[in-house]
Amino acid sequence: MTIQIYQYPKCSTCKKAQKWLDDQHITYESIHIVEETPTKEQLQAIYEASGLPLKKFFNTSGMKYKELGLKDKLAEMTEDEQLALLASDGMLIKRPLVTDGKKVTLGFKESDFLESWK
Numbered sequence: 683m684t685i686q687i688y689q690y691p692k693c694s695t696c697k698k699a700q701k702w703l704d705d706q707h708i709t710y711e712s713i714h715i716v717e718e719t720p721t722k723e724q725l726q727a728i729y730e731a732s733g734l735p736l737k738k739f740f741n742t743s744g745m746k747y748k749e750l751g752l753k754d755k756l757a758e759m760t761e762d763e764q765l766a767l768l769a770s771d772g773m774l775i776k777r778p779l780v781t782d783g784k785k786v787t788l789g790f791k792e793s794d795f796l797e798s799w800k
Contacts, residue, residue, distance in 0.1 A: 685710040685799065688720060688772070688779040696778045699790040708799055715772035715779070722769040728779070729765070732786035736764050739776055739788065746773045 687703070687710050689696035703710050720728065729736055737756055741747055752774075756764060768774055776788045785798045 685780060685782045686713055687711070688713045688715040688718075688775065688777060690715050690772070690777055693777055695790045699778045699780065699795065702790070702792065702795055703799065706800060710780075715775060715777055717772075719769060719772035719775070720779075722765045725765050725768050725775075727783075728781050728786055731781065731784055732788075734786070734788065736761055739768055739779075740764075741774055741776045744773055746771060750774075 685703070685708065687696070687699065689700065689712060691714065700710075700712065725739070729739060732738075740752065740756070742753070747753075752767075759767070778788075778790060780787045780795075780799070787794045787798050
C-alpha cells in the first residue's frame with residue numbers, strides 16, 4: 683500500500699511533512715483531511731495499526747476541539763463514540779496523519795518520519 687498523508691493544505695506542519703517526504707523522494711498519496719475525512723472504519727484500522735492511545739488522534743490545539751469542550755468530555759466517551767466524532771470532522775484529527783496500513787505517524791517530527799518512512 684502506498685503511503686497516505688491526510689493533510690490540510692493551509693497547515694504549516696502538513697507542508698513540512700510533505701516537503702520532507704518530497705526531499706526523500708518518497709511517493710505518497712495526499713488526501714485533503716476535510717474534504718475526504720477518513721471514515722470511522724478507516725480510523726479504527728489506522729488506530730489499531732498505530733498502537734497509540736486514541737486521544738493522540740485528536741487535534742487538541744484546534745478551534746473545533748476547544749469549541750466542543752472535548753478536553754473534559756473525551757474521558758467519558760467510549761472508543762466507538764470517539765472514533766465516530768473523529769470521522770465527523772477532519773479538523774478534529776491531528777495532522778498530518780500518515781499511514782501505509784501498517785505504520786502510522788501523527789503530526790510531524792523528523793525523527794519519527796526517519797524511523798517510519800525512510
